[in-house]
Amino acid sequence: MKKKNSLAAYILIGIGIFFLLRQLRIPILTDFYSLPTLLIIIGLSLIIYSYNSKKYQNLFIGTIILGIGIHIHGLNHYRFWIDHWAIYLLIIGIAFLIRYLQTKDGLFAGIVLIGLSILLIFSIELPEWLAWVYVVIDYIEDYWPIAIIIIGIYLLKKKK
Numbered sequence: 001m002k003k004k005n006s007l008a009a010y011i012l013i014g015i016g017i018f019f020l021l022r023q024l025r026i027p028i029l030t031d032f033y034s035l036p037t038l039l040i041i042i043g044l045s046l047i048i049y050s051y052n053s054k055k056y057q058n059l060f061i062g063t064i065i066l067g068i069g070i071h072i073h074g075l076n077h078y079r080f081w082i083d084h085w086a087i088y089l090l091i092i093g094i095a096f097l098i099r100y101l102q103t104k105d106g107l108f109a110g111i112v113l114i115g116l117s118i119l120l121i122f123s124i125e126l127p128e129w130l131a132w133v134y135v136v137i138d139y140i141e142d143y144w145p146i147a148i149i150i151i152g153i154y155l156l157k158k159k160k
Contacts, residue, residue: 006049006052006053007045007046007049007053007058010045010048010049011041011042011045013045014041014042014044014045015038015041017041018032018037018038018041021033031073031077032073034073034076035072036069036070036072036073036076037069037073038069039065039066039068039069039072040066040069040070040073041069042062042065042069043062043063043064043065043066043067043068043069044062044066045062046058046059046061046062046065046066047059047062047063047066049062050062050102056099056102056103059095059098059099059102059103060095060096060098060099060106061095063091063094063095063098063099064091064092064095067090067091067094067095068088068091071087071088071091082121084120084121085141086116086117086120086121087117087121089113089114089116089117089120090113090114090117090118090121092113093109093110093111093112093113093114093115093116093117094110094114095110096109096110096113097110097111097114120133120137
């Protein structure tokens with residue numbers, strides 16, 4: 001029987017290792033003494049917990065937190081890292097695909113998000129027939145907080 005607090009245990013072990021390595025000041029690991037590393041540890045803890053407990057509801061959010069941690073770390077430490085807002089769509093698409101591997105739910109959303117993010121990241125200028133995408137993106141960039149509020153209210157009001 002699995003213990004109830006195994007998720008907390010994974011997170012505490014990861015954070016403990018992080019601070020121990022920070023105290024030891026190992027030169028090769030100095031780039032990892034930062035907030036993105038804590039995000040990576042929390043994301044990995046959620047993913048490990050999901051696989052070990054076979055409770056895959058934390059797999060999606062764990063993948064997103066891990067992806068955001070890796071992305072922020074890459075932005076801070078590597079000049080070649082892509083700094084584009086569509087990377088977040090890519091991270092969410094990957095999270096859908098990883099969840100799909102275990103739950104068979106979210107394949108279409110994952111493929112659409114990954115395809116859209118690749119299109120937006122690697123196209124300098126979209127073809128004429130896709131010019132409407134720029135208008136939609138402008139609206140999204142201006143009004144995304146309202147969309148998040150509406151989604152939050154929907155989730156509160158949704159009947160189970």
